Amino acid sequence: MPQSRQIPVFDGHNDLLLRLHLAPHRRERIWLTGEGRGHLDLPRMRSGGFVGGLFAIYVPSPRDTSLGNFETLMDHPPYDLPLPAAVPQSEAQAAVLSMAAHMIWMQESSRGAFRICRTMAEIEAARASSVIAGVMHLEGAEAIDPDLLSLHAFHAMGLRSLGPVWSRPTIFGHGVPFRYPSSPDTGPGLTEAGKRLVKECNALGIVIDLSHLNEAGFDDVASLSDAPLVASHSNAHAVTPSSRNLTDRQLAAIRETRGIVGLNFATVFLREDGKRAPEIGWEPVLRHLDHLISVLGEDHVGFGSDFDGATVPEGIGDVTGLPALQQALRRHGYDDALLEKLCWRNWLAVLRRSWGS
Structure with missing residues (x-):
């Protein structure tokens, strides 16, 4: 059987910046040379065909032992995990600035990689020159003030996506619990401040x-x-009934706006039994994927791996497992035209529709 070509992947979500934030003394090994931990580093991205994606800036909650161990609780469904308390803006801003600075350092230290x-013009230029394209994403808006002044500052720093x-x-609003x-x-x-945030993000192209x-x-x-x-x-709630997954009604709403859903590799949202185990x-x-494509259509599904933020299937393991995922999808009957849409074309198309350039 001839060797199938490796299709590049533009990914909707990863938490590499959190690893750098939590271990700045190891940042060269984490990013530049790789230390055999986590899911992402520059050498493995190149090996796995990772050509870009949204890099999340996530503010970790202060450790609260009364909340229990999330990962242990997820091993034994059913579960209803207590949510951490809100993080004050001043604390959140310090963490966000740290991770934004790490992302800038990633660019400066990579020697053009x-x-x-x-x-979109910058993403296309990066793709044409085999440079990994990073889009700054804010996962949780605790660092933004109610008057949204800091939103403009983060936008000037490069923020182009926000949860x-x-x-x-x-x-700004209430999240879904685990x-x-x-x-x-x-x-x-959403609160009234959250509704203003949505409108201002629309105006800024975030x-x-x-x-x-x-x-x-x-x-x-x-x-x-x-x-x-x-x-x-x-992922699809019809397959795995987790609160974090999307119902068919929600998927239809996304399809109607020509949006996208990035398949989350986290096993707790993939397994029908809700367990975390990677086997x-x-x-x-x-x-x-079959269900998402059936409801959304093949132009509105991509990958949102959650690398470095979740337990992923053992067949993927880390970013170097992306070619194995592609092979599994080929065996399942997906042709290369569909794989290209899932791997990168759909994400770039929706960003173009969102940003306009």
């Missing part, structure tokens, strides 16, 4: 990410936003 991109919440509450089994209808939606919003918040964004609806790393084979991945 990685570039922060603010426009109003990461599950825990913010002044609950299995559960619907995503878990509480109130993608609004629906992953981690509950159903009411999703509906609020859908009614307010004039941009394509985007869920950067979410799952390819079937759960295939079931989710």
Whole structure:
């Protein structure tokens, strides 16, 4: 059988910046040379065909032992994990600035191999010159003030995608808890400040990410936003009934706006039993992709790996497992035209529709 070609991947979500933020003394090994940990580093990105994506800036919650160990609890469904308290803006801003600075350092230290991109023209130029394109994404808007002045500052730094919440509450809205089994209808939606945030993101050309919003918040964004609806790393609730996954009604709303859903590789959102264990084979991945494509259409599905932020299937393992994923999809009957859409074309198309350039 002839060797299948490796298709480049533009990914909707990763947490590499959090690894750098938590271990700055190891940043050269984490990013430049690789240390055999985590899912991402520059050498493995090149090996796995990772050509770009949205790099999340996520503010970690202060450690609270009363909340228990999330990962242990996810090993034993059913579960309903208590959400951490809101993070004060001053604390959040310090963490966000640290991770934004690390992303700038990634660009400066890579000797031209990685570039922060603010426009489609910059992404296309990076792709043409075999440079990894990084889009700055804010996962949870705790660092932004209610008057939205800091939103403009972050936009000037390169911010082009934003999720109003990461599950825990913010002044802008309410996230969906980590609950299995559960619907995503878990509480109130956007606040008045959150509605202003949506409109200002539209004006600035900042993608609004629906992953981690509950159903009411999703509906609020859908009614307010004039941009394509985007869920950067979410799966199908019809396959795995986790609160974090999207119902068919939500998927249809995304399709109607010509938006996108990035398939989340996190096993807790792939496995039908809601467990975290990575020993799952390819079937759960295939079931989710088949369902997403059946509801959204093949032009509105991509990948949102959650690399460095979740346990992923053992068949993927890390970014170097992307070619194995492609081979599994080929065996399942996906041709290269469809694979190209899933791997990179759909993400670039929705960013073009969102940014306009």
